[in-house]
Amino acid sequence: MKLYFSPFACSLAARIAIYEAKLDCEFVRVNLNKKVTESGIDFWTITDKGKVSALALDSGRVLTENPAVLQYIADQAAPGSLIPVEDREDRYEVISWLSFVTSEIHKMGVYPLASPHFSNEMKAISNELVQRQLTLVNATLQNRDYLSGNFSIADVYLFWALTLLPKLGFPLPEALKVLPVYQERLNKRPAFRKALDEEVALAVK
Ligand SMILES: N[C@@H](CCC(=O)N[C@@H](CS)C(=O)NCC(=O)O)C(=O)O
Structure with missing residues (x-):
């Protein structure tokens, strides 16, 4: 591979x-x-x-x-x-979060914010949209340690986006207090x- x-x-x-x-x-x-x-x-x-x-x-x-x-x-x-086995209902929840991270956070947020082809105006809109999605994620993680309850590849993908956003000059809003705790939890994994x-x-x- x-x-x-x-x-x-x-x-x-x-x-x-x-x-x-x-x-x-x-x-x-x-x-x-x-x-x-x-x-x-x-x-x-x-x-x-x-x-x-x-x-x-x-x-x-x-x-x-x-x-x-x-x-x-x-x-x-x-x-x-890393994902529940086939036939389990919660497998689809992981797939749902993967789809959310890819379409609502990666492509709506990280990609335009990183791209030289997007104007500052577009980046501002993108930033606003991604903050909204992160607010939802922050609320979800208030009641659980991982996106779908148990650790999965959806957390891996989200971790990448959370790591990248501040590097692109878009720090995570301080009000979203659960996100840094979640990131630290993942960061401890070897x-x-x-x-x-x-x-x-x-x-x-
Ligand atoms: N829909 C693709 C998006 C992949 C993507 O946007 N990759 C970026 C890096 S994060 C890339 O290769 N960018 C180079 C380019 O767009 O030319 C996926 O989910 O894998």
Whole structure:
């Protein structure tokens, strides 16, 4: 298995999930501006979306889209450790949160705030929208430690977004007091620490 990644892009969530799942994986760095891998391969030949996360399976299939990539990884882990097993109702709650994070927080918030193609006016709207979604998340986490009750890949994906937002100049509102506690809870997990430490080191290279 090979994960195409760029430091601190959303592929960081896949890296954390891979470590949580204790899977063997090769990591291939991609220059997202030039669409080329570290060894000079045209990234468009890997995925015609030109985006990470892209996970090349041993079969040769390349999976894209974070919710799919994260679910694949979770299904290779110890059953139930990163997503409830098939046929359980709460599996769909994890999928629901993955969809929420990808559409309402990642694409509505992190992506436009990080992009040079969005005007400051658009970024302000985006910031407002994402704050609204984070208020909902903060309220949810008041009664539980993790998004769907038990730890899952949805928490991994949300953690990435919460880590990125302040780095983009959009600190989390102080009123959302549960979010930093939640982040710290996740930050204590060895897989999170390992992935973050590695990407911090890679980001300065
Ligand atoms: N819908 C995609 C979005 C992936 C995405 O936006 N990736 C960003 C990094 S976080 C990217 O590769 N950006 C480069 C580009 O858009 O050219 C998913 O869920 O995986």
